[in-house]
Amino acid sequence: MMMADRDTLTTLEQFLYHEAWLLDTDRFDEWLALYTEDCRYWVPLEHGQIDGENTCSVIHDDRQLLEIRVRQWRHPRAHARVPLPRTVRQVGNVMLLADAGDTLSVRSTLMVTEFRADRQRLFGARVEHQLCRTGQGLRIRQKRVDLVNAEGPHDGITIVF
C-alpha cells in the first residue's frame, strides 16, 4: 500500500462509486465508456488464478465481448434478464496500491445485492482496478473481481460486478 493524498483518494473513491452507480442504474453505455479499447474485465473462476487464458473464468471479456454482453442484455428475449435484475453495490476499503503517473492500481471491496424474480442474492468480492489517466479523466484498463464464492456452484449470473 502507498500513502495517497486525500485529494487523490477522494477522486478514486468517487470514480469507483460512480462506476457502481452506473451499473446500479442500468446506464450501460456510460459504464462501457469508462473502459479503454484494450480493456479486460475479469472475474476469475479459481482462487488466486494467475491468468484468464489457460484457466476458465466466470467472465473474461475484452472490449468486444463486453459490448456483446451489453447488447445481449438489451434484447427483448434475453430470457435470463426478464424480469431485469435490480442491484445495489457497496464499494469499500478503497486503497491506492501503486501510482505510476499514467496508470494507477486501486484495490477495493465490493458487495452486490441482486434481486430478480423474487430471489435475492448477495455477492462479495475483492476488486482490483488498473486505471489510466486520460484527457477525459480516469479510464479502466483492467478490472479484476475475485468473488469469495468463485469456486462454488452458481445459478446463472446475468450481471457484472
Next chain:
Amino acid sequence: MNSYTNEQIADLVRPDRVHHAVYSDPALFALEMKRIFGRAWLALGHESQIATPGAFFTTHMAAEPVIVVRDLEGEIRVLVNRCTHRGPLVCHEARGETRQFVCPYHGWTFDPTGQLRFVPMESSYASSLCGREDLALAHVPRVASYRGFIFASLAAEGESLVDFLGPVASSYDDIVDRAPAGEVEVAGGMFRHAYNGNWKLVLENHIDTVHPAFVHQSSVHAAREQPDAESGDASTGGSRAGATSFADIQIRQMRQNGAPPAVWERLGIFAGPNGHGYMGDYHSDDRLVVAMANPVFAEYRAALSARVGAERATQILSTHRFNTIVYPNCSFMSQFRQYRIVQPIAVDRTIVNTFSFRLKGAPEAMFRDTVAFANIVNGTASEVLTDDLEVYERAQQGLSSGLVDWVYLGRGLGGDVPDSPGLRRGGMGTSELPMRNQFEAWSRYMTAEDATATNRATPRMAPSASTLNKPL
C-alpha cells in the same frame, strides 16, 4: 407425495408424451435415485484428476458421498465417504493428495484402500480394530474406466461398462483419438452451474436442436451485430481468419446458434441403448477455429498426422460430434473437449460440474481456445448458458402445475431410421427422438423390480443379529 405401482409408473411414459410428474414429483425423484442412479454406471471423472498415488477427489453418486482415490499401488478406488465409527464424512476437501483419511470426530484413520489403520486409545476395545474388514470404509461395488474416464455403479451386478455405453463409446474414442499423444487430461478449472429444475431437463436440452434459435436469440443477435475486428471473414462466421484472439471462438459459437433451420434439420441425431445418444455432423473445425487458416490448428493437425499418419488424422478430424449424452448423469462434447457431470440435488434442483480437457501432444496455444469455448458454453455468466438455465427454471415452474398432465414429445415420431448396430437416427435433425429414447430407458429402469441387498455399497458391517450383538 404419491407412491406408485410399477403399472402407474409405466403409464407415465407414452410413445409421444410423458406425464409432468416425472419432472415434479419428489416421490418419483426418490425412486429415480434408487432405480436409475442406484443401478446405472455413473460418470465420475477422469483418471488424470488423480494421476499420482494418494490423489483423490470427492463427489456424489446420487446423494451418496464418495471419494475417488488412487491407492498407493496405483489402483483406482471409489470409497463411501463415511466413517465406519459414527458416521461423519472422513474427507471434506474437493480434491487433494493424501496417504490417509483421518476422521475429524475421534481420529479413526483409514488408508487410501479404505482399510482402518489407526484408532486413538484403541486399548479400550477388547481387541484391536485396525485391519478389520467390517470397519474399513465401504467400497462402491463396481468401478471401471473407459479410455481414462472413470465410472462407478452402486449396483453389485449389471452389464459391463462397455456394454452399457454401447455405440456411444465412440464419442470417448473421439475425444481421446484427437490427442496427438493419445491421451487427454483435465485442465482449466471446473465450472459448477446450478438451476432450480429437474436433472432431466439439461440432458434433454443438450440434444435439443430446435431450442438454440429461440433460447439463444439474444446472444445470436448480439454477436452478429458485433463488427468483425480488422479483416472480417464472414464465410467462417468469425472475426479474423486465422486470428488467435481469445474472443473469436466465443463469437463464432454465439453466431452458430443462429444457423438457419436447414442446418439443424440436416444434423445427425442418434439414439443408442440405455437412453444414450449424440448429435453428429454439427460443427466442423472450420466453423469454430477456422481450421487450417489458423496456424495453431495447422500445427496441431501436423502433430496428429505425424503420430497416426495423415489418412488416420483425416479420419479422426472428420468426426464432427457435438453433444453426447451418457444417461443418466453425463453430457459431453468430444470434438470440443467439454465434459459435464449432472448431479441431481432434489426434484427441482440440479448442479452440473463441467470440465475441460487438454489434448496431450497438441500445441499449448490450442488449449486457449478450449478455455474460451468453455467460458461461453459452460460459464456461469455466459450469455448463452444463462438463457438455458433460465429456461430450465421456467420449465420446472410450469411442469409443477397439476392442471395440465402431459409433455408432448412427438416431433419426428415414427420417422426414425435404423443406423449402425445399436443406433437409431432421427428422420430429421430436429427430431425429439433423443428425449423419447431417454424416457424409454427411464421407464425400463423405473419399472424393474428392486434388487435386494446387493443393490448397495458393499456393506462391510452387515446389520445381522450376530454382528449387532457382538461388542465391537
